[in-house]
Amino acid sequence: MSVNLRSVFAFAKEYHQKKESQKDIQYGTAGFRSHADNLDYVMYRMGLLAALRSRAKASQAIGVMITASHNPEHDNGVKLIDPLGEMLEQRWEQLATDLVNVPDSGLEAQVAKICEDEQIDNNEPAKVFVGMDTRYHSPQLSRAVVNGILALKGTVTEFGIVTTPMLHYFVTCTNTQNAYGLPTEEGYMGKLIAAFKALRGEQAERGNYRNQLYYDGANGVGSLKMLGFIKKLNGALNVKVFNSNGKINFKCGADFVKTNHRVPEGLPEEAALASGRCCSVDGDADRVVYYFTDKEGTFRLLDGDRIATLLAGYLKDLIEQCGVQLEMGLVQTAYANGASTDYIVNRMKIPVSCTRTGVKHLHHKALEYDVGVYFEANGHGTIIYSEKAKQAIRAASQDESRTEEQRKTAARLLQMIDLTNETVGDAISDMLLVETVLHAKGWNLHDWLASYTDLPNVLEKVYLADRNVIAVTDADRVVVAPAGLQDSINEIVAKFPKGRSFVRPSGTEDIVRVYAEADTRANAVQLAFEVANLVFDQAGGIGSRPVKMEG
Ligand SMILES: CC(=O)N[C@H]1[C@@H](OP(=O)(O)O)O[C@H](CO)[C@@H](O)[C@@H]1O
Numbered sequence: 001m002s003v004n005l006r007s008v009f010a011f012a013k014e015y016h017q018k019k020e021s022q023k024d025i026q027y028g029t030a031g032f033r034s035h036a037d038n039l040d041y042v043m044y045r046m047g048l049l050a051a052l053r054s055r056a057k058a059s060q061a062i063g064v065m066i067t068a069s070h071n072p073e074h075d076n077g078v079k080l081i082d083p084l085g086e087m088l089e090q091r092w093e094q095l096a097t098d099l100v101n102v103p104d105s106g107l108e109a110q111v112a113k114i115c116e117d118e119q120i121d122n123n124e125p126a127k128v129f130v131g132m133d134t135r136y137h138s139p140q141l142s143r144a145v146v147n148g149i150l151a152l153k154g155t156v157t158e159f160g161i162v163t164t165p166m167l168h169y170f171v172t173c174t175n176t177q178n179a180y181g182l183p184t185e186e187g188y189m190g191k192l193i194a195a196f197k198a199l200r201g202e203q204a205e206r207g208n209y210r211n212q213l214y215y216d217g218a219n220g221v222g223s224l225k226m227l228g229f230i231k232k233l234n235g236a237l238n239v240k241v242f243n244s245n246g247k248i249n250f251k252c253g254a255d256f257v258k259t260n261h262r263v264p265e266g267l268p269e270e271a272a273l274a275s276g277r278c279c280s281v282d283g284d285a286d287r288v289v290y291y292f293t294d295k296e297g298t299f300r301l302l303d304g305d306r307i308a309t310l311l312a313g314y315l316k317d318l319i320e321q322c323g324v325q326l327e328m329g330l331v332q333t334a335y336a337n338g339a340s341t342d343y344i345v346n347r348m349k350i351p352v353s354c355t356r357t358g359v360k361h362l363h364h365k366a367l368e369y370d371v372g373v374y375f376e377a378n379g380h381g382t383i384i385y386s387e388k389a390k391q392a393i394r395a396a397s398q399d400e401s402r403t404e405e406q407r408k409t410a411a412r413l414l415q416m417i418d419l420t421n422e423t424v425g426d427a428i429s430d431m432l433l434v435e436t437v438l439h440a441k442g443w444n445l446h447d448w449l450a451s452y453t454d455l456p457n458v459l460e461k462v463y464l465a466d467r468n469v470i471a472v473t474d475a476d477r478v479v480v481a482p483a484g485l486q487d488s489i490n491e492i493v494a495k496f497p498k499g500r501s502f503v504r505p506s507g508t509e510d511i512v513r514v515y516a517e518a519d520t521r522a523n524a525v526q527l528a529f530e531v532a533n534l535v536f537d538q539a540g541g542i543g544s545r546p547v548k549m550e551g
C-alpha cells in the first residue's frame, strides 16, 4: 500500500490534535457545527474521510464545504458532498461521527477500520474539492481539511470562497464530465445568467413587476457573489446589495428575517416600503426569503412555502401548455405552514409529501417524481427534473407535430431547468427563478401574497441540559420520548382553533425547536409559549424559562 497510515497521525499534528477535554460531537442535519475554536481536529479528520470517500466512490470528486450557514459568527462547520452533489450518504454520517470522536491514539486504527470495512484501496486516486464561506476562521480550518486530504495522498482542488450550492455544482459537473456545466465560477454564473436573460427577454418591466430588487446578503458569501452577478446581469435585473461587510448573520440574513419576522438591519427604509421587493439570503447562500412592509406597516414574509407554490404553479402551467405528461410532486417538512399545504393539495391539485427536517430528506423524496419541487419553510430548496422529464420536454421543443406555441413553451421550460441548480437549494438560482416567474406574471409581492393567507406561526428555542432526551418520529411531528410529553402537547394544541405544534431537537444548534401555528397571531404565540414551557419542565430545561414572544 503506497499510503502509510502512520502519516495519518504523524502528519501536520498542529492541525488536528483532539484534546482530552473535547466533547463527542455528531454529524448532524448539515454536518458538524460548533464554536470555531474547537474544530481544527474535526476539519483534519473530515479531510481524511473525504479522501476515503472519494476512493470508495471510484475516485470521483467529493466536496468539503467549510461553513456554519446561518449560525453566529463565532461558529463554523463542515459538510461533505457526495459525487452527484447530494449530501453525504447517511451510513457514512455515522463513520464521520465515529472518526471525529476517537482519541488521537485511536485515529490510525479507525482509518484502517474504515478502509477494511468499506474495501477501500489506498492506491487508488482520491479527488477532493474544498470550498469555504467568508468567516474569518474559515481559511485556517480549510488548511486543516487540506492537510487531512494530503495525509492520505489525495488530490485537492481549492475553490476558495464560494457559496455552498456552488461547491455542490462544481462536484456534480466534474463527476458528470461537464454534462451539467463547467465546474468553475464563470461556468456556473454563465449558465444561470444566460438562462435568466433568455427567459426575461427585452422587456425588463411588465404589469406590476418592477426591475428593482433589494438584496440582503447576510454579510456573507452571498453578498460577494451577488456583486459578481450584478456586473454580468448588465441591467437585466437591478439588484441593490446590502449587508456585505459586517458581522455574518448578525441581525440580518434569511434566518434572522424568518425567525424574527422582521426587516433585517442595514436595509434602507425605502426598500421595505409597500412598493419595494426585498430578499435575504443566509450565510452560505443556500436559502432565500422575500418580504416587504405593506401600507399598514405590517411586515409581510414570502418564505420557502410561498416560493414552492409560486414555482410549482408556474411549472405546472408550462408543462400543461406544452402538452407533456409528467408527474409533479411537492415536498415539505413539518415546518411548512398549514395554509400552504392546504393550498397546494386542494387548489393547485399537486400531491404533497412531508419528510424529516434537512434537505437531504426532501431531496431524496423529490427524486420520486418526474418534476420534484422541494422547499423548507426557511427558504431552502430547489426543483429536480428526472431524465425522463428532461427528454420529454426537449423532444416537445423540437416536435413539429405540436403548435409553435407549444414548442416555445417547451423551450422556455428548458431554460427554467438551466436556471435551476438541481444539485441543492441555491439562494441565487432560486432568487432568479422567483424573479423570472414574477416577471412573467407581471406580479409584485402583493399579487404573490394574494394566492393564500398564511396561518400565524411562531418558532421558539428551548435550552435543555441534553437536547437528545427528546426523540421524535413521523417526520418530526410526534415526540416518542420523554414518555407522556406528546400527550401533554396534544392537550394544549386542542385548545387552539387550527392549532398545530411540534417539538424536535435541532441538528445544527444545541437547542430544541418548538413550532406553533394557530388561527390568530396571539393564539400562535400563546400556543408556542405553553408548549415551550411544557418542554422546559418535562425535558430538563436549563437557564431562564421560555418567555412569551412579542405579539
Ligand atoms: C427549523 C429550521 O429552519 N431548521 C433548519 C436547521 O436545522 P435544525 O436541525 O432545525 O437546526 O438548519 C438546517 C441546515 O441548514 C435546515 O435544513 C433546517 O431547515
Ligand SMILES: [Mg+2]
Pocket: 069, 070, 282, 283, 284, 285, 286, 287
Ligand atoms: Mg445555509
